[in-house]
Amino acid sequence: MRRYKVKTTSPRSFWQVKHVNIKEKIGSNQAEGEETLESDAMIEVRDLTKKFNGFTAVDHVTFDVKNSEVFGLLGPNGAGKTTIIRMLSTLTRPTEGTARIGGYDIVKQDNKVRQLIGLVSEKMIMYDRLTAEENLRFFGKLYNIPKNLLNQRTDELLELVQLSKWKNSKVGTFSTGMRQRMNVIRALLNMPKVLFLDEPTLGLDPQSTVEVREFIKKINKENKTTIILTTHMMNEADRLCDRIGIIDHGKIDTLDTSTNLKKLVSGDDATVLKLEIPNLTKKMVTAIQALDCIKSVSQENASHLKIHATGDEAFDTIIDAVRAEKAKINSVENLQPTLEDVFLHITGREVRDKADNKIPMREHGPSRPKRRIR
Amino acid sequence: MGAKTMISHSFRIAWKDLMELFRNRMGLVLLILMPIFMMTMVGFIYTDATIQNVPVALVNEDTGFNNYIASSTFIIALESINDNTGMMKFTNASNLADVREMIQAGDVEGGIIISSDFTSDIMNGKQGTITIVTDQSNPQMSVQLEVILQKVFEEMGTMLAQQNVADQLGIDPSNALAVVKPYNVQSTGTTEGEPNPFDFIAPGIMAMTVMMSVMTGLPAAISQEREVGTLDGMMVAPINRLAVILGKTLAQMARGILQGVLILVLAVTLFSVTVHGSILLVFVLLLLGVFSFVGLGVVLTSFAKDQETAVMMMTTIMFPMMFLSGVFFPIEQMPWFMQSISKVLPLTYVADALRKVMVLGADIPAITTELSILIVFGVVMTTIAVPVFKRAMTR
Numbered sequence: 001m002r003r004y005k006v007k008t009t010s011p012r013s014f015w016q017v018k019h020v021n022i023k024e025k026i027g028s029n030q031a032e033g034e035e036t037l038e039s040d041a042m043i044e045v046r047d048l049t050k051k052f053n054g055f056t057a058v059d060h061v062t063f064d065v066k067n068s069e070v071f072g073l074l075g076p077n078g079a080g081k082t083t084i085i086r087m088l089s090t091l092t093r094p095t096e097g098t099a100r101i102g103g104y105d106i107v108k109q110d111n112k113v114r115q116l117i118g119l120v121s122e123k124m125i126m127y128d129r130l131t132a133e134e135n136l137r138f139f140g141k142l143y144n145i146p147k148n149l150l151n152q153r154t155d156e157l158l159e160l161v162q163l164s165k166w167k168n169s170k171v172g173t174f175s176t177g178m179r180q181r182m183n184v185i186r187a188l189l190n191m192p193k194v195l196f197l198d199e200p201t202l203g204l205d206p207q208s209t210v211e212v213r214e215f216i217k218k219i220n221k222e223n224k225t226t227i228i229l230t231t232h233m234m235n236e237a238d239r240l241c242d243r244i245g246i247i248d249h250g251k252i253d254t255l256d257t258s259t260n261l262k263k264l265v266s267g268d269d270a271t272v273l274k275l276e277i278p279n280l281t282k283k284m285v286t287a288i289q290a291l292d293c294i295k296s297v298s299q300e301n302a303s304h305l306k307i308h309a310t311g312d313e314a315f316d317t318i319i320d321a322v323r324a325e326k327a328k329i330n331s332v333e334n335l336q337p338t339l340e341d342v343f344l345h346i347t348g349r350e351v352r353d354k355a356d357n358k359i360p361m362r363e364h365g366p367s368r369p370k371r372r373i374r
Numbered sequence: 375m376g377a378k379t380m381i382s383h384s385f386r387i388a389w390k391d392l393m394e395l396f397r398n399r400m401g402l403v404l405l406i407l408m409p410i411f412m413m414t415m416v417g418f419i420y421t422d423a424t425i426q427n428v429p430v431a432l433v434n435e436d437t438g439f440n441n442y443i444a445s446s447t448f449i450i451a452l453e454s455i456n457d458n459t460g461m462m463k464f465t466n467a468s469n470l471a472d473v474r475e476m477i478q479a480g481d482v483e484g485g486i487i488i489s490s491d492f493t494s495d496i497m498n499g500k501q502g503t504i505t506i507v508t509d510q511s512n513p514q515m516s517v518q519l520e521v522i523l524q525k526v527f528e529e530m531g532t533m534l535a536q537q538n539v540a541d542q543l544g545i546d547p548s549n550a551l552a553v554v555k556p557y558n559v560q561s562t563g564t565t566e567g568e569p570n571p572f573d574f575i576a577p578g579i580m581a582m583t584v585m586m587s588v589m590t591g592l593p594a595a596i597s598q599e600r601e602v603g604t605l606d607g608m609m610v611a612p613i614n615r616l617a618v619i620l621g622k623t624l625a626q627m628a629r630g631i632l633q634g635v636l637i638l639v640l641a642v643t644l645f646s647v648t649v650h651g652s653i654l655l656v657f658v659l660l661l662l663g664v665f666s667f668v669g670l671g672v673v674l675t676s677f678a679k680d681q682e683t684a685v686m687m688m689t690t691i692m693f694p695m696m697f698l699s700g701v702f703f704p705i706e707q708m709p710w711f712m713q714s715i716s717k718v719l720p721l722t723y724v725a726d727a728l729r730k731v732m733v734l735g736a737d738i739p740a741i742t743t744e745l746s747i748l749i750v751f752g753v754v755m756t757t758i759a760v761p762v763f764k765r766a767m768t769r
Contacts, residue, residue: 089610093768114612123603127390129397141386142611144379170397186607 042067042194042226043088047097050083057083059250060097068224070216072241074231074339080250081230082122085198088228089119101194115143118187120197124179125186128172132163132182135171136189143190150189157185161215177208184215195219197229201236213240234339244339248347261342271314272341273307274333277322280305284325293317303330308341380614387608387621391595392628409583409633413640416575416702426460428519431467431476431485431507439494444502448488451530461522470507477509484508484519565650565735576641577728578701580634584660585667585721586692587630588623592668593675593684595622601680615764623668627661634660650735656728659741659748663724666748669755676759676766701725720751 043065050058058080065071073081086092088099090110098105104112119125126135133154140150158164161181166174171182180200187195200216201209217240219225231237237244238258245255254261277284280303288307289297295308307318315334322329396402436445456462465482467473473485485507489495492502506523508516532555540550596618599605608618638656641647649656674691678684697703698712699721705713716722727744730736738745 091606091609091768111612114610117610119606119610121603121606123606125604125607127394127604129394130390134393138386138390139607139611142383142608142613144612190611 040066042069043071043099043101043228045084045088045097045099048084048087048094048099049096050080050087050092051095056250058087058094061247061250061252062097063245063252063255065226065228066242068220068226069242070220070227070229070240072229072231072237072244073247074234074237074244074343075247076232079247081232081247082198083250084247085119085196085228085230089117089196090114091119115190116193118190118192118195120184120187120195120200122198122202124183126171126179126182129170131168131170132158132174133167135182136186139186140189145190153189157188161185177204177211180204180208180212181215184212188219191223192225194226194228197227199230199232201231201233209236216240234343238339246343246346253346254342258339261339262336264342264345271307271309271311272335273305273309273315273318274300274335275305275307275318275322276303276330276332277305277327278303278330279326279328281325284322284327287321287325288318291317291321306335380617380620383613383617384621384624387618388624388628391622391625395625395629405629405633406636409579409636410640412579412583413576413637413644416579417572417641417645427463428461428484428515429482430462430464430519431473431482432464433467433469433473433485433487435469435490436488436492437490437494439497442493442497444493444496445488448492448502448530451533452526455526455529473507477507482509483512483515484523486523565648565733570645570647572641572645572647573733574704574729575702576637576645576647577732578699578725580637580641580656581660581663581721581724581728582696582699582701583637584627584630584634585663585724586696587633588626588664589667589671590685590688590692591626591629592619592622592671593678593688594681595626596675597678597681597684609767615767616760618767619668619672619760619763623664623671627664630664631657631660647732649732651731651737655731655738659724659727659731659745662745662748662752663720666720666724666752666755669752669757669759672759672763673755676762695719695721698722699725720748723747723751 041064045061045063045065048058048061049056061080061084073084075081083092087094088101088106090106090113093107098107100106101113102116104116106113125139127138130138136154136157137150140154145153155164155167158167161184163178163181163185166178171179174182184197184200187197197216201212204212213236216227216229220227229240241258243255243257244261245252246261247253254264256264280299285297285299285305288294288305291309293309293311293314295310297308298306300306309315309318311317319329319332395405432449434445434449436443438444453464456464465476467476467485470485470487473482473487476482477485487505487507489503489505492504496502504527506520508520510516532551535554536547536550539545539553540547543550543553545553596605599608605618609615638649642649670691671688674687675684678687694715698708698716699705699719700716701721705716705722708716723744727736727741727748730741730744734740
């Protein structure tokens with residue numbers, strides 16, 4: 001049973017209106033990079049390290065991302081996700097180590113790399129005083145896209161995210177959801193082989209979040225675009241990523257598919273139960289903890305218990321034990337392990353960030369918070 | 375990556391920046407108002423330096439000699455001169471104490487005291503004494519008043535002497551003047567027209583505004599984009615990093631030149647400044663001034679972490695520079711250590727060369743020193759700035 005139910009199809013789902021095949025155009029634009037893309041690994045990261053004034057933000061990270069894979073970097077804020085993205089997208093120079101994208105070195109062949117990549121940054125890369133169309137044309141020109149092709153692509157991309165109607169409106173007047181859609185299509189102007197998404201759904205309402213996620217999936221499916229995304233939201237990583245690297249304190253602790261990661265916690269015969277007992281007492285908890293099959297017990301609030309156990313008999317044993325303590329059982333849920341459990345299991349703590357839904361503030365004026373360490 | 379692509383990218387960036395600028399109504403209004411304020415303020419302060427209707431106390435203590443009072447004629451002559459110029463307004467007072475009170479009350483700016491022995495001294499072949507009383511709380515006015523009165527009395531003395539000499543020697547009064555004042559001193563400039571104090575100030579303000587515009591605008595523009603995050607959008611594109619500085623500089627330059635032109639127009643229309651040299655050369659000098667300064671702006675941008683710091687850094691540098699570069703006050707009036715500082719500031723040379731071209735109608739040969747200093751300055755600063763900027767961008 002899932003704890004979250006997220007609609008995967010929305011009636012307003014904008015990218016389902018028209019299928020534009022972006023893939024066809026990639027070949028003509030980036031033929032020169034083609035032969036290097038044959039190998040399985042699109043991105044090879046080797047011992048990548050970044051230090052800021054003695055503070056190690058990213059600590060000897062090594063991983064590969066396969067061609068047309070969706071790869072997730074999951075971790076709390078300040079874990080080093082954004083720094084990894086910034087290094088891979090040539091915005092920050094690594095202190096140590098190397099990485100190759102499509103066979104090109106991110107430091108020595110940075111301009112080759114830049115041709116291949118698109119970046120959706122945590123901050124909106126958009127000029128508020130320019131219109132949607134002007135913004136896209138400006139960035140498109142920086143990629144030397146010929147005028148006719150650029151105009152055509154701008155129209156297609158705006159159509160793709162249903163912003164054609166507002167193409168002559170200033171981006172400053174857009175809602176957060178519209179802005180984020182603009183932010184994503186801006187990164188697609190050069191038809192990138194690799195797309196970096198840094199917290200793509202941060203600060204969006206549930207509807208926009210679903211829409212952006214579906215769009216990411218679609219880009220990956222239709223254009224075979226390799227995608228690296230960072231997130232601190234478990235269900236996002238679970239939903240989108242083929243493989244997930246769990247990162248904490250600048251290091252990748254574990255890297256595997258979502259399913260395999262969950263097996264890490266559960267094993268095959270695992271049971272995760274959620275019990276609602278209105279008359280819950282300390283004695284009951286102790287009694288459960290004393291059972292042989294129990295791996296862990298956590299009390300979520302005054303009446304809810306979450307129990308990890310192993311063995312075929314676990315369910316019955318636990319229920320019998322609490323009944324013996326005269327517990328009233330209001331409800332029982334048999335839960336599948338979530339990535340949250342995986343994270344807890346691996347790092348030994350919950351994702352420490354509590355500001356999941358905080359809308360990123362535009363930094364203005366004297367009361368600006370201190371710049372965070374990336 | 376050819377130079378041509380880089381230039382075309384920098385034009386795109388400049389176009390984008392100007393577009394943002396022109397869509398910002400408030401900013402645009404301020405952009406135009408700033409030079410207008412600057413010009414009118416400074417302009418009127420400088421051109422209105424002449425004294426008009428200054429209240430002056432007049433004390434006549436002259437007791438006369440043999441029923442003849444020479445001071446009466448003296449006062450009549452003084453008043454008739456003043457009627458022509460309108461510089462002073464006389465109020466009668468009885469003695470020095472009275473004058474002191476009036477100065478303290480702010481009723482008068484100064485006083486003239488004709489001594490009690492005035493007539494008798496003159497009649498006995500001595501000099502008649504006139505005392506000028508000044509207001510020490512207003513040194514500037516005191517000095518001006520004193521200079522004017524000295525000049526007036528000198529003139530009156532000369533006229534009297536001229537008449538006496540003519541009477542005694544029995545010669546023509548015009549020949550008598552040559553006896554009393556053998557030298558006729560005249561002054562003239564090298565260009566036509568009256569010397570206008572604004573001729574000094576206008577070129578300086580023009581140079582200052584243009585360079586200030588670039589110097590404060592550049593770090594502010596780049597660090598602002600860095601903070602908002604849009605700089606990443608440019609940096610992640612396969613463009614030369616230099617195109618970003620170049621584009622930003624072009625946009626700021628266009629902004630600065632626009633303000634410069636406004637100042638020039640105001641100077642010519644409102645303050646009757648005449649441009650004697652070539653306008654083209656004026657713009658070349660302004661561009662060269664910007665070039666010599668861009669490097670400094672870029673270096674500061676690279677060090678500034680955010681917009682606030684960048685603006686503060688620029689203000690700290692701008693203010694001393696404004697005063698040390700001889701924009702408002704001639705460098706020659708400064709103490710030696712300030713003079714040596716002003717010699718290493720490019721603004722000094724831009725303002726100086728601009729003055730030569732605009733006021734004196736100088737041509738390129740006359741300003742080669744300034745031109746070469748500016749070019750050297752620009753090349754050195756740019757050579758330092760480019761690697762620093764490139765490093766800072768991939769921190």
